[in-house]
Amino acid sequence: MIELIVTHDGKNWIARNDALYAEASTLEKLDNKLKSLVKEKGYLEKGKKLDMFMAFDNSTIPVWIRQYSHHYFNRIVRVED
16 A cells, blocks of 8 residues: 545645655546556556555644544545556
């Protein structure tokens, strides 16, 4: 499993960790970019599946709402080749 931090800059969704960085205007486009990246870097082998856990960076939302949204935008995306 690959873990990524997800944020939104007002225009694009951004997913990143120490080895990967992708940004796109929609989550679907972001997922496609990440799939290409993990294939390119050799993380996704032919005929295999790979889960990417994306945790939303809660520091980007106002402090007063964090108590109600601790799970705000975590997701798991499974990619396969």
